[in-house]
Amino acid sequence: MGNVAAALGERQRPAVEERLTRPRRLLRELHDVDSARLRRLIRSGHLAPCFDAAAEDDDAATSVECPICFDFYPSLNRSKCCGKGICTECFLQLIPSTTTKAVHCPFCKTASYAVEYRSDRTISEKKLEQEEEQNVKAQMRIHPKTQNAGELIQP
Template sequence: MGNKLGSRRQVVDERYTRPQGLYVHKDVDHKKLRKLIRESKLAPCYPGGDECGCDHEECPICFLYYPSLNRSRCCMKGICTECFLQMKNPNSARPTQCPFCKTSNYAVEYRGVKTKEEKGLEQIEEQRVIEAKIRMQQQGLRDEEERMQKRLELSSSSTHIAAGEVECGSITVPSYRSPEESEEILSSQYSIRHSPQPTINRDDEFDLDPEEIMVMEAILRSIQVIFHNCT
């Protein structure tokens, strides 16, 4: 895979053996960095471009294009040298996680410029990933549509049940009584309607106190009102 240069020194322009200013690198040992680049253990620090060239690769960290990138040993993802130095200083012994697959002890290797075969395989793999994501999104939309349909069906059925309960509640259920109970009710109603109204003997009015007469008349009117309402 790639143009493996091994320990052979590659001819690199001296200006590409040091960072190009993409980041501020304070703790970088420039002599060690120069040695790693000249021994083909790290990609040269080419200046990144904003537009994709014919044979350029995009760094997924800074989104700039370079003639070649380093390869992550864990997942083979590309990364430019300056982004790698920003994440893992060669002078630091502290372990670093891969920014792509989160594998510990992150390390890279330089394999040179990709061949056409490698680029073709990567394009096929990227196309498969894109198609898989599209299928997942479509499946998610179908699942969401089914859930919404079920919610609408449940809501509709609940509305029909509630309407049926209201209609049943408005129906007057007839009461069933025995003939004896009905006869007693009729006789009691008849006795109330036709009960004789109390009368006051006018001859005794003169023997009563005026206040008692007023009280009796008020009671009489109340009784008459009650009988009138009953009839």
């Protein structure tokens, strides 16, 4: 009976298809990426699967855009420092090779960039993100792009 209760209390992760554990759109060869380790990280839920990318947002309620490649996915990894989303394949291209130094977050420039996968966004997270996008669009209307850089500097 204890095993049943423990099993029900654990978060059940859906099985990840084998094809979603292999990157397919990488721009550079990743010689130092251990494919077995990558597969384990995806299957254990530490990294998002390498979902099939969609060029257009067919369903805004279930897809989110990667700010690096601009493709849409069911869910993204989140930066541990600032919470911004990034797809697994873009993250793999940002991680350091054995010959380079640590990578900074592409969004907030925090050192030692790392991500976590929290599965699909909650409804409140989606709503907050939509509100942020609307605020940015409103700010763009208030401050049109036609302003010169010199006009932005106060004497």
